[in-house]
Amino acid sequence: MKLSTLQLLLAAAAAAVPVQAAFSWKNVHTGGGGGFVPGIVFHPSAQGVAYARTDIGGLYRLNPDDDSWTAVTDSLATDEKWGSWGIDAVALDPQDPNKVYAAVGMYTNDWDPNNGTIIRSSDRGTTWSSTTLPFKIGGNMPGRGMGERLAVDPSNPRIILFGARSGHGLWRSTDGGATFSRVSSFTNTGTYIPDPNDTSGYNSDKQGLAFVTFDSTSSLTVDGATSRIFVGTADNTTASVYVSTDxxxxxxPVPNQPLRFFPHKCRLQPVEKALYLTYSDGTGPYDGTLGAVYRYDIASSTWKDITPVPSSELHFGFGGLGLDLQRPGTLVVASLNSWWPDAQLFRSTDSGETWSPIWEWTSYPDMNMYYGMYTDSAPWIGKGFVERDSKRLGWMIEALEIDPTDGERWMYGTGLTLFGGRDLGRWDENERNVSIRVMADGIEEMAVLGLASAPVSGGGSELLAAVGDVSGFTYRTEAELGTAPEKPWMDPMWASSTDVDYAGNKPASVVRIGNSAGSPQVALSSDGGGTWAVHPGAGTTQFGGSVAYSADGDIILWSPSNGGVVRSQSQGTFTAVSSLPSSGVVAIASDKRNNTVFYAGAGNGTVYRSTDSGSVFVSVSSGLTGVTSVRDIVAHPVVAGEVWVSTNAGLFRSVDYAATFTKISGLTDTQHISLGLGGDAGKWNVYALGRGASGAKLYASADDGRTWVDVQGGQGFGALSACRVVGSANVPGQVYVGTNGRGVFYAKGVVEGGGGTGTTLSTSTRSSTSMTSTTTVSVPTETDSYCEPETTTESSTVGLSTSSAKTSTTSSARTTSTSSARITSSSVGSTSTTSSAIATPTALAQRWGQCGGIGWTRPTVCVAPWTCKYSNDWYSQCL
Structure with a gap:
């Protein structure tokens, strides 16, 4: 039939309509930052224009009205370019507040496969252009708090200088950052190497150049370029500060300069025509036991030691440095790391002649604190850190800035959060009561190590997040996702929690794992993660790794990072599971309905099943087609016997307790996976991080894997292999992604498809049905009612490790990006594999996993093509 013009237009319009609405991603709110902020840069004249850089969480732009922040580099952090969240330097154009530049890259060794880039934006970070350099950049390398290494010429903004690491020297752009070339006349490349014996390259790389500072008070030369430029290097033997006058x-080298320490920050005070510099005997951010503060008078070419305390009283170096450009001669400096009793900040109003500390001893152990600490925007920082640790003011203080347009507003970054306030003038001797507040709203910089979502109807919580460096958080309901938690996981509290799980038939029962050696690292909750108690059967030698809680909450299977899989029943002592390999188990899971069934997966591709509550495991998957590495195992939340396995070859599904597996087409090289409540009643979506038609993305399926939808769109999650994903057990179509550096994202939408339910076989069986490896098993069609959880009474407080804490919080959740999801269809494959005799896999550590260190007893050889790289005496990693 011939179509009319109108019919053709209508058909074309219908074809253009997207099959699915875009998923809009935003952060779960913590309100406190949660990680290291090594640099803050204010525009010198445009009010309210500022940026904060983080080491693993990207770049943030200040929202001046409420002192919140907006992430501006999320779109750059794809799976292939995950290092784009490492920001090693930031620079602003003094003549144009809309222009911002950043040096981007995570590591200079082979951990990051990509060379570094200089990114540039003319719209305050809304869109970016980039220039790839012929070397790497280290936003998460030692010395990352120095700076800034990147600077724009205030007289000619087409000239940009960048101080590189790794011996690559000084680089210049004369076209506004489009191209860069090396400045051959600058020959000192920064010779300091923290540990020449470090074979990983992390501590054995040259620290390179520390800062670039243009002197806006100098005369002009050819093409209007600033004639006087200062450059700092990581060199404490020959010279560390250089100058050019042409x-x-x-x-x-600047004559008569101090040679004992490394320069960290350098700031120009143009009215005084002076440089102020902080020094430390280490390059940071964790070290430093001595240091100094100097003032360099440019006109007279003289140096003056203005260190706030005598050298005999120093036990720290200096990092953060802020100048009040509204009040020449007024500045604030910070100790880099004063691990006890607290950090110290000093303020001078006479160019460093005299200093006023922010606290001082009265009679030990009492102090006079000349400040008030306020954590109302992130209460968990107060309850979990400020109230429990002597280090109230923080640690790793490299960033400290005073707003050049408003001397009352100041900020400083720590290893935990961003502090600051708007009444710096109250530091005056007459008042001595400056306000210090958490000012990290919008900076969500956390490494998320485990996620779970449990049915709230059974006493569970909508979201449980195990987090590196700041323990973890519980969000009871969807309504709490936009509110900063009142407290982190506490009593016990560990620096990091590596995994969390709940009991399928008793969702209020939760178990979590800590990563602090030397104390029990298993905690239990009977109220959905609100309160915790130490597991009475946990020892003090095992830590980290993953955990699986049995359906009825009486058995815990634990695969610690420093030993073989262990098991505890009825809160008894953990004992080894001898039927699993002593190393190489990378994934464990419990059936969420049948209390007798557990699953385990090894790095060499073998899947195991236990039908006697985790006591004995047998191999059930030696014939999985193309599988050489298991990445994740997930049991269906409400259907007994249905289990999904993620591998290098993609996804496999079983509906008969892993007796047989079906290959799921459409995705390959999958990582973490999950199931979540679907859009229709009784339906469940499958979520998988893997490679599909749209590339390496987060995909969803509503029809058990027959079709897959790209639900990630343009939102960056960084490296997919480092992400965690969990579908909501309560909110239809809602899914969470935990990232390595940007906290937890979540989105909600309708996934088009048939609506997966899990295959139902003919005979029902309740979750208490016992199994053996030779039994033909039926899958239940009903779900069990939730039972009241057993009460755990044991409690204990474990010492808190507070080095390099990573946290992230915001007072209101912010949408970071939206994009249309694309559909790709494929049929479910029919290849099946059956259970086989138990086999012991070759012991191999997985990519990113630990492979060595003092006391390490697990695999020391990595799966190909990765190799074991030394980081320090306690830790080596497969990279």
């Missing part, structure tokens, strides 16, 4: 054509 716009960078020639360079020489």
């Amino acid at each position: 716009a960078g054509t020639t360079w020489s």
Whole structure:
């Protein structure tokens, strides 16, 4: 039939309509930052224009009205370019507040496969262009708090200088950042190497250049370029500060400079025509036991030691440095790391002649604190850190800035959060009561190590997040996702929690794992993660790894990072599961309805099943087609016997307790997976991080894997292998992604498809049905009612480790990006594999996993093509 023009237009319009609405991603709110902020940069003249850089969480732009922040580099952090969340330097154009530049890359060794880039934006980070450099950049390398290494010439903004690491020297752009070339006349490349014996390259790389500072008070030369430029290097033996007086054509060491320490921050005070510099005997951010503060008078070429305390009283170096440009001669400096009793901040109003500390001893152990600490925007920082640790003011203080347009507003970054306030003038001797507040709203910089979502109707919580460096958080309901938690996981509280799980038939029963050696690292909750108690059967030698809780909450299977899989029943002592390999188990899971069934997966591709509550496991999957590595195992939340396995070859599904598996087409190289409540009653979506038609993305299926939808769109999650995913057990179509550096994202939408339910076989069986490896098993069609959880009474407080804490919080959840999801269809494959005799896999550590260190007893050889790289005496990693 011939179609009319109108019919053709209508058909074309219908075809253009997207099959599925875009998923809009935003952060779960913590309100406190949660990680290291090594640099803050204010525009010198445009009010309210500022950026904060993080080491693993990207770049943030200040929202000046409420001092909140907006992430501006999420779109860059794809799976292939995950290092884009490492920001090693930031620079603003003094003549144009809309222009911002950043040096981007995570590591200079082979951990990051990509070379570094200089990114540039003309719309305050809304869109970016990038220039790839012929070397790597280290936003998460030692010395990342120095800076800034990147600077724009205030007289000619087409000139940009960048101080590189790894011996690559000084680089210049003369076209606004489109291209860069090396400045051959600058020959000192920063010779300091923290540990020449470190074979991983992390501590054995040259620290390189520390800062670039243009002197806006100098006369102009050819093409209007600033003639006087200062550059700092990580060198404490020959010279660390160099100067050019001919716009960078020639360079020489600044005469009579201090040589004992490394420069960290350098700031120009143009009215005084002076430089202020902080020094430490280490390059940071964790070290430093001595240091100094100097003032360099540019006109007279003289140095003056203005260190706030005598050298005999120093036990720290200096990092953060802020100048009040509204009040020449007023500045604030910070100790880099004063691990006890607290950090110290000093303020001077006379160019460093005299200093006023922010606290001082009265009679030990009492202090006079000349400040008030306020954590109302992130209460968990107060309850979990400030009230429990002597280090109230923080640690790793490299960033400290005073707003050049408003001397009352100041900020400083720590290893935990971003502090600051709007009444710096109250530091005056007459008042001595400056306000310090958490000012990290919108900075969500956490490494998320485990996620779970349990039915709230059974006493569970909508979201449980195990987090590196700041323990973890419980969000009871969807309504709490936009509110900063009142407290982190506490009593016991560990620096990091590596995994969390709940009992399928008793969702209020939760178990979590800590990563602090030397104390029990298993905690239980009987109220959905609200309160916790130490597991009475946990020892003090095992830590980290993954955990699985049995359906009825009486058995825990634990695969610690420093030993073989262990098991505890009825809160008894953990004992080894001898039928599983002593190393190489990378995934464990419990059937969420049948209390007798557990699953385990090894790095060599073998899947195991236990039908006697985790006592004995047998191999059930030696014939999985193309599988050489298991990545994740997930049991269906309400259907007994249905289990999904993620592998290098993609997804496999079983509906008969892993007796047989069906290959799921459409995705390959999958990582973490999950099931979540679907859009229709009784339906469940499958979520998988893997490679599909749209590339390496987060995909969803509503029809048991027959079709897959790209639900990630343009939102960056960084490296998919480091992400965690969980579908909501309560909110239809809602899914969470935990990232390695940007906290937890969540989105809600309708996934088009048939609506997966899990295959139902003919005979029902309740969750208490026992199994043996030779039994033909039926899958239940009903779900069991939730039972009241057993009460756990044991409790204990474990010492808190507070080095390099990573946290992230915001007072209101912010949408970071939206994009249309794309559909790709494929049929479910029919290949099946059956259970086989138990086999012991070759012991191999997985990519990113630990493979060595003092006391390490698990695999020391990595799966191909990765190799074991030394980081320090306690830790080596497969990279």
